[in-house]
Amino acid sequence: MEVLSFLADGLLLSLQPLNLMLILAGVTVGLFIGAMPGLGSVNGVAILLPITFLVPPGSAIIFLAAIYYGAMYGGAISSVTLGIPGASTAVATTFDGRPMALNGKASLALVTAALASFVGGTVANVLFTLFAPLLASVALSFGPPEIFALMLLAFATFVGLGGDDIPKTIFSICFGLVLAAVGFDTISGEPRLVLFEISGFLRGIGFIVLAIGVYGIGEMLWTLEQTRGEVTTTNPKMTIKGLVSDTKEAARKGWRGTMIGSFLGFFVGVLPAAGATPGSLMSYGVAKMLSKNPKAYGTGIPDGVAAPEAANNSASTGAMLPMLTLGIPGSPTTAILLGGMVIWGLTPGPRLFANESEFVWGLIGSFYVSNVAALFINLAFIPLFVWMLRMPFTILAPLIFVLSIIGGFAAARSMHDLWMIVIFGIGAFFLRKFDYPLAPAVLAIVLGPIAESTMRQSLLLSSGDPMIFLNRPIAGPITVIAIILILLPALKLLRRKKAVATA
Amino acid sequence: MNLTKRLFIGMAAGAAFTSLPLTAFAQDWQPKRPIDFTIMAGPGGGADQIARFVQAVVEANDLTNRPLVPTNRGGGSGAEALLHLKDTRDADHTLMVTLNSFYTTPIRQEALGVDIETFTPITMMGVDPFVLWVHKDSGITTFEEYVAKVKEMDGEFVMGGTGSGQEDSIVIAYMAGAYGLKIKYIPYDGGGAVAKDLAGKQIMATVNNPSEAKGFYEAGDFVPLLAFSDARMDAYPDVPTLKEKGHDFSYYNQRAIVGAPGMSDEAAAYYREVFGKVYDSAEWQDYLASESMSPLPMDEAQTRAYWTTQVQNHRKLLAEIGG
Structure with a gap:
């Protein structure tokens, strides 16, 4: 039980006045950065990194980790209230969070998101504390074939996401994969699909650009057309009593999604190269797949909010693990944290736990404290965010438009991105009119680049033999499950046709 | 303190x-x-x-x-x-x-x-600077053993590095040309991912910058074999340079x-x-x-x-x- 005494020391360290103050400040700042569309934890941590030069390294990383945590909570807020994902990690939260808000259940959605985030964070913290070294070796055993198998599994879970219309889902995935291919080929280093020779496409099409276009602009157009501006978001006054009953309801209706998200998210987060965005999308897909009533997903149910929110918090903690134990960032934000640690004169990697044990355990202790602080700060702000929804849609729509544009610009400071957001928004509106599911395209643009490079690396390793995905002990079973999941709906379809034919 | x-x-x-x-x-x-x-x-x-x-x-x-x-x-x-x-x-x-x-x-x-x-x-x-690294479990401790091993495996020796035509591939291509080595080269997005896959023994050797490999070296997982610097490096005084081996190349x-x-x-x-x-x-x-x-x-x-x-x-x- 050596671990427990280390953890106790860490908790005490993070409760020191300076550190506690930094945690509260970091969580609050993170909450708002996360809630701002386009700005996510990556931007928050990058912008505030230089400030941390003024405090000791232990406190500096606690501050940055608190921002990271706060942003994960905050991302859900605009996903639910405005339908624009606050951060890339909260895209999946819009799938059910936005319908809930339109059904007048915004406060329930926000409470569900906060509680799921808290549980996800806590589960991840406990797993991290107990199994850090073991999990690090698991992460190392995932080479390119294993990561590709996992990506295949993620796509497989999403084939079910578009409802029964599998051809349209597959079309949507393929469309996302094509968008993901724009830019540069990492294997050969050659530019490809640089449309019309516009240099902006050299960077590729950013995930955040697609997400803001589809969910910010596209959703706004859709709502306007459906309701002619007469959106009725009935919102009861927020009271303590309401909060308590929401909490109870969230716990009752969201526990399944929370559990799936907490564990799956953590695991995906631990694998370098993945991170919280794929973690939350995959958790949504898996929660839907395992549900008794998958059709309810997307109509506004607490499980659909809980799964991605639990997952993005637990994945963020998970992504810290390869960063601290291997010196390899598991997500873009941890990449910047890693840079920070180098600046403060620490060497992340296998020796960090032994050489800088006070630093590491102080940080782990701060995860626990940040998580509790984020829950309460978030709950305290929920009435404010719900109040925003009482604005008439004629005011809200321009606000969504402005936030989408500002958020889209802030991410990369490029006009090119803004045009793409508008084009994607309009395109998404028409695709939706024709009943094309858009979530699979968003998933494809996140996972596509990872899937492509790992597949090609694997085939280089095996000199072109695709059996490499089947004859390795970890990759093999994952690939088999993925293939079965992809074939399952096709089999069902066949059987139904046969049943009709024989009847 | x-x-x-x-x-x-x-x-x-x-x-x-x-x-x-x-x-x-x-x-x-x-x-x-x-x-x-x-x-x-x-x-x-x-x-x-x-x-x-x-x-x-x-x-x-x-x-x-x-x-x-x-x-x-x-x-x-x-x-x-x-x-x-x-x-x-x-x-x-x-x-x-x-x-x-x-x-x-x-x-x-x-x-x-x-x-x-x-x-x-x-x-x-x-x-x-760039340094040639292998995993300690490979049993390779010198550059000569490395060359012998690569030749013995005849094209099946796997190295990782950054994208084609970028720094790592230039260093590896030069070394391979100078010693007549056949190497299977796997490109990655960045040096961090390369180091991680050497630690996980997915690949057999890398030419990471010392800053990328330092953590694993200090933990004893990585063994440096050769430096591509002009003179021996202060942090790795026992590691010979490619110049000492008679090739006028530093990178x-x-x-x-x-x-x-x-x-x-x-x-x-x-x-x-x-x-x-x-x-x-x-x-x-x-x-x-x-x-x-x-x-x-x-x-x-x-x-x-x-x-x-x-x-x-x-x-x-x-x-x-x-x-």
């Missing part, structure tokens, strides 16, 4: 800076807007770490009257950053942190129309600050003073030492001459390796 000591040193360095006479900056030209600090690579890599470190030093010592705004423009092996600098409308407020794709990308992508010799040299912050990753083409002389002078102070700071000197980077101080004319030779060398190397 450790923390307080570090804090104290940091504060002392900060105090030393703030007490410098302000007249040092009382020049004709001062930035009027936030300064665009473009990074030629994605977040988390070597260039990114350096950019953020430099920004932190500037910020902590209040060296500029307008902030540096770091933006990652890593697309297309730095093509995006190069085009951004080339096409900027505000050359006096546009800087870039480079790596060697500064040389290789314009050669490989002639269609970009980027001529780096039009860019404005600011400050050479140092150069990062470094350039870590420099570069200004946009067409930057005014006054602005360039201002930035040279600012980054010169960063270079001389205790923080940067400690960083160079801890990351095993070598200093390479140069003035403007020397930098231009250095660029010309680097472009020629890279053109030759890329032609040789067919990149």
Whole structure:
């Protein structure tokens, strides 16, 4: 039980006045950065990194980790209230969070998101504390074939996401994969699909650009057309009593999604190269797949909010693990944290736990404290965010438009991105009119680049033999499950046709 | 205790800076807007770490009257950053942190129309050497054993590195050519991912920068076999260089600050003073030492001459390796 005494020391360290103050400040700042569309934890941590030069390294990383945590909570807020994902990690939260808000259940959605985030964070913290070294070796055993198998599994879970219309889902995935291919080929280093020779496409099409276009602009157009501006978001006054009953309801209706998200998210987060965005999308897909009533997903149910929110918090903690134990960032934000640690004169990697044990355990202790602080700060702000929804849609729509544009610009400071957001928004509106599911395209643009490079690396390793995905002990079973999941709906379809034919 | 000591040193360095006479900056030209600090690579890599470190030093010592705004423009092996600098409308407020794709990308992508010799040299912050690493479980302890092993495996020896035509592949291709080695090369997105897959024994050897492999080396997982530096490195005194083995080849990753083409002389002078102070700071000197980077101080004319030779060398190397 050596671990427990280390953890106790860490908790005490993070409760020191300076550190506690930094945690509260970091969580609050993170909450708002996360809630701002386009700005996510990556931007928050990058912008505030230089400030941390003024405090000791232990406190500096606690501050940055608190921002990271706060942003994960905050991302859900605009996903639910405005339908624009606050951060890339909260895209999946819009799938059910936005319908809930339109059904007048915004406060329930926000409470569900906060509680799921808290549980996800806590589960991840406990797993991290107990199994850090073991999990690090698991992460190392995932080479390119294993990561590709996992990506295949993620796509497989999403084939079910578009409802029964599998051809349209597959079309949507393929469309996302094509968008993901724009830019540069990492294997050969050659530019490809640089449309019309516009240099902006050299960077590729950013995930955040697609997400803001589809969910910010596209959703706004859709709502306007459906309701002619007469959106009725009935919102009861927020009271303590309401909060308590929401909490109870969230716990009752969201526990399944929370559990799936907490564990799956953590695991995906631990694998370098993945991170919280794929973690939350995959958790949504898996929660839907395992549900008794998958059709309810997307109509506004607490499980659909809980799964991605639990997952993005637990994945963020998970992504810290390869960063601290291997010196390899598991997500873009941890990449910047890693840079920070180098600046403060620490060497992340296998020796960090032994050489800088006070630093590491102080940080782990701060995860626990940040998580509790984020829950309460978030709950305290929920009435404010719900109040925003009482604005008439004629005011809200321009606000969504402005936030989408500002958020889209802030991410990369490029006009090119803004045009793409508008084009994607309009395109998404028409695709939706024709009943094309858009979530699979968003998933494809996140996972596509990872899937492509790992597949090609694997085939280089095996000199072109695709059996490499089947004859390795970890990759093999994952690939088999993925293939079965992809074939399952096709089999069902066949059987139904046969049943009709024989009847 | 450790923390307080570090804090104290940091504060002392900060105090030393703030007490410098302000007249040092009382020049004709001062930035009027936030300064665009473009990074030629994605977040988390070597260039990114350096950019953020430099920004932190500037910020902590209040060296500029307008902030540096770091933006990652890593697309297309730095093509995006190069085009951004080339096409900027505000050359006096546009800087870039480079790596060697500064040389290789314009050669490989002639269609970009980027001529780096039009860019404005600011400050050479140092150069990062390359080292050949294997996993300790491979049982290989010397470069000669490595060569024998690669030959024995006849094309099945797997090495990882950054993308084709980039730094790692150039070093590996040169070594393979010099010793007649057949190597299966797997390109990755960044040096961190390469080091991780060597630690997980997915690949058999790498040519990571010491900063990327240091953690695993200190833990005893990685064994350094050969350095591609001009002389033996202080941190790895027992590791021979390729030059000692009789091949006239050394290779470094350039870590420099570069200004946009067409930057005014006054602005360039201002930035040279600012980054010169960063270079001389205790923080940067400690960083160079801890990351095993070598200093390479140069003035403007020397930098231009250095660029010309680097472009020629890279053109030759890329032609040789067919990149």
